[in-house]
Amino acid sequence: MADSDKNQKGFTQLPEMHSKSLRGPQSFNEHADFITSQPAESKGKNADKMPAENSDKAPLEYDPQYILQVRDLKKYFPIKDGMLSRTVGYVKAVDGVTFNLKRGTTMGLVGESGCGKTTTGRAILRLSGDKTGGDVLFNGKEVYDLTKKELHDARTNMQIIFQDPFSSLSPRMPVGEIIGEAVREHKLVPKAEFDDYIDNIMDKCGLQPFHKDRYPHEFSGGQRQRICIARALALNPEFVVCDEPVSALDVSIQAQIINLLKDLQEQFNLTYLFISHDLSVVEHISDTVGVMYLGNLVEYGETDDIFRNPLHPYTKALFSAIPIPDPTVKMKRIVLEGSIPSPANPPEGCKFHTRCAQCMEKCKHEVPVQREIEPGHYVVCHLYDDAAKASAE
Numbered sequence: 001m002a003d004s005d006k007n008q009k010g011f012t013q014l015p016e017m018h019s020k021s022l023r024g025p026q027s028f029n030e031h032a033d034f035i036t037s038q039p040a041e042s043k044g045k046n047a048d049k050m051p052a053e054n055s056d057k058a059p060l061e062y063d064p065q066y067i068l069q070v071r072d073l074k075k076y077f078p079i080k081d082g083m084l085s086r087t088v089g090y091v092k093a094v095d096g097v098t099f100n101l102k103r104g105t106t107m108g109l110v111g112e113s114g115c116g117k118t119t120t121g122r123a124i125l126r127l128s129g130d131k132t133g134g135d136v137l138f139n140g141k142e143v144y145d146l147t148k149k150e151l152h153d154a155r156t157n158m159q160i161i162f163q164d165p166f167s168s169l170s171p172r173m174p175v176g177e178i179i180g181e182a183v184r185e186h187k188l189v190p191k192a193e194f195d196d197y198i199d200n201i202m203d204k205c206g207l208q209p210f211h212k213d214r215y216p217h218e219f220s221g222g223q224r225q226r227i228c229i230a231r232a233l234a235l236n237p238e239f240v241v242c243d244e245p246v247s248a249l250d251v252s253i254q255a256q257i258i259n260l261l262k263d264l265q266e267q268f269n270l271t272y273l274f275i276s277h278d279l280s281v282v283e284h285i286s287d288t289v290g291v292m293y294l295g296n297l298v299e300y301g302e303t304d305d306i307f308r309n310p311l312h313p314y315t316k317a318l319f320s321a322i323p324i325p326d327p328t329v330k331m332k333r334i335v336l337e338g339s340i341p342s343p344a345n346p347p348e349g350c351k352f353h354t355r356c357a358q359c360m361e362k363c364k365h366e367v368p369v370q371r372e373i374e375p376g377h378y379v380v381c382h383l384y385d386d387a388a389k390a391s392a393e
């Protein structure tokens with residue numbers, strides 16, 4: 001294939017591709033990487049009712065340096081009960097998440113099991129029905145305002161890679177079909193170029209052309225994840241949610257897949273939201289990191305700042321468990337008391353107060369606000385109220 005036939009991402013030239021991407025208005029504002037807006041309900045108690053959609057807020061302005069702008073995103077799942085299946089409450093899986101993601105970078109999302117990482121990723125991609133509240137601007141367009149047709153087209157541009165590469169691959173389809181199915185459906189390449197296009201993508205993902213006719217069960221876990229990555233990349237996306245993409249793999253294979261993701265990011269200027277339990281992997285791959293607890297981001301910043309200088313008591317506890325590869329250094333592990341509360345009935349005030357060793361009286365009643373403690377480093381904790389006040393004076 002001649003180089004002139006390739007677009008800037010190295011794939012076959014797809015004339016319609018960029019008309020399919022969600023290009024927004026060209027306004028620019030001076031927002032920091034992380035917008036410090038506070039959830040509307042955060043005025044004392046964690047309200048127990050469905051919130052009104054940001055009606056009192058100014059529309060989120062598009063900033064072209066960000067592929068993704070998320071403001072106060074909420075996703076509640078109704079809890080049904082009784083014969084009439086009445087809604088008796090809500091699982092507040094995502095309860096006011098705000099961040100911006102720069103093009104071509106990776107944001108790591110960490111936190112204990114059940115804190116809402118997957119739901120955040122799925123809600124951004126509009127894969128879980130309606131959102132409960134907030135804004136999700138992708139290339140300046142509100143994802144939840146797209147028509148069915150626009151959303152269908154936008155799917156090529158926003159992809160997801162799942163944790164379990166086996167269950168996400170159809171066992172009855174040969175690999176070439178799995179990778180090419182959506183390419184065909186979206187008519188991304190002319191018929192005559194289809195085979196070359198798929199071969200090219202498979203090659204970029206470390207797969208051989210003869211793998212096309214084989215079935216998923218004939219591959220190892222690492223190869224299956226390569227197939228999933230190839231399937232996502234075949235659609236020429238700009239943004240990929242990677243939901244625990246290596247946790248089901250052997251440690252030796254994890255590094256290969258992480259390196260593959262990094263190489264592909266460099267080649268195609270991809271942007272990743274990288275969800276993982278593994279803090280070492282997140283540190284290795286991410287430019288920025290968000291720490292989630294019970295549906296909220298409690299800390300966010302550049303990877304170096306978060307790992308070298310964690311501020312939130314929850315982040316400190318989480319990071320204290322990272323092994324230090326130096327036998328002379330004694331680890332000071334902070335063990336969290338109690339278990340993670342139910343997102344259907346989160347504690348009032350600071351949601352972390354039931355487990356926090358530094359809990360103060362006001363933590364039990366007042367919801368802390370997000371504060372920028374050093375440039376680009378945000379934390380949601382009352383311990384920093386005075387520091388923020390002092391720097392404002």
Ligand SMILES: Nc1ncnc2c1ncn2[C@@H]1O[C@H](COP(=O)(O)OP(=O)(O)OP(=O)(O)O)[C@@H](O)[C@H]1O
Nearest residue numbers: 077091092093112113114115116117118119120343
């Ligand atoms: N479809 C759903 N219906 C009801 N509750 C849900 C649904 N999906 C997720 N939840 C709940 O929302 C909360 C957040 O779940 P989520 O899967 O986002 O967590 P997670 O951080 O990805 O966890 P893990 O690290 O285990 O993957 C959990 O309490 C979960 O039980």
Ligand code: SF4
Nearest residue numbers: 350353356363381382
């Ligand atoms: S606000 Fe209070 S309870 Fe919450 S993390 Fe900070 S110190 Fe702990």
Ligand SMILES: [Mg+2]
Nearest residue numbers: 117118119243
């Ligand atoms: Mg998950």
